[in-house]
Amino acid sequence: MASESTAGPMPAAIAEAQGMWGYSRAQFVALIILVAALIVGPYFLYPVFLMKLLCFALFACAFNLLIGYVGLLSFGHAAYFGMGGYIAGYTAKAWGFTPEVAVIAGAVIAGLQGWVFGWIAIRRQGIYFAMITLALAQMVYFVCVQAPFTGGEDGIQAIPRGRLLGMFDLNEDMAMYWFVAAVFLAGFLMIHRIIHSPYGQVLKAIRENEPRATSLGYRTDDYKLVAFILSATLAGVAGGVKSLVFGIATLTDVHWSMSGEVVLMTLVGGLGTVFGPVVGAAVIVAMQNYLAEMGAWVTVIQGAIFVTVVLAFRRGLVGEIANLLKVKL
Helix, strand or coil: CHHHHHHCHHHHHHHHHHHHHCCCHHHHHHHHHHHHHHHHHHHCCCHHHHHHHHHHHHHHHHHHHHHCCCCCCCCCCHHHHHHHHHHHHHHHHHCCCCHHHHHHHHHHHHHHHHHHHHHHHCCCCHHHHHHHHHHHHHHHHHHHHHCHHHCHHHCEECCCCCEECCCEECCCHHHHHHHHHHHHHHHHHHHHHHHCCHHHHHHHHHHHHHHHHHHCCCCHHHHHHHHHHHHHHHHHHHHHHHHHHHCEECHHHHCHHHHHHHHHHHHHHCCCCCCHHHHHHHHHHHHHHHCHHHCCHHHHHHHHHHHHHHHHCCCHHHHHHHHHHCCCC
């Protein structure tokens, strides 16, 4: 009897935490595994590789917020990822911003950019929306080629990592890793909270049947615009952190191929799943890292993976696992 009385509060506390944050039991377990992996990961794998993975995982999660929960396919998300990197890198190097302020600056500019581009794009749907986002992103790319502050084709090099809050030296890889892991986890939890909030439920309603959501009195364009801004801002955070990790911001991060990579990561992991983009980013980044000696063949392999996922794993890796286990991930 005593054991029952002492064991009783723990499941209740877990259930309360799950209800507060909107986690299913499977998601709660997956979150614990994710946090554990973040803690032990740098002791088994190269920290810089893990930091790259986490930057792209946050980028993919931000993209998934838009396509997975609103149903808007953007072919221009590299514009926000790359611009966040440029602004964070420039402010850290030229103005001496601390790393957290530099990342915030990159996120703010990316968010403002998302506000303007979103306002233009959300008035169209389907392929028209996708093409507008691609065209706007290409404009950003050519601006970055010509703008003096970006360094043109050379990019911004020798970006200092600096001292977090003016106290913690991030030049050590392990110190930088914990900063990147904290930013990723904060962004991941923020996205999860958004999609499980009343606002997130409206986004899902818009994805499923926008005319019906409109008939119920929701101003769907406003909801979509806010989602676009949030997605762009978080993509800017990911880009800003990446520029600090590697000490460089280049045209690669604003190129259209980067937009294609984040689409691939999200599809491989699973659209509309919480953990899918993280898994997809891990698969693609690991493949690029360990198959780097194959050169251009890596792109061919990526294409083969894309075709395979579209034909055989329509829900993505996490989506298929969730469907098989009859759980929500």
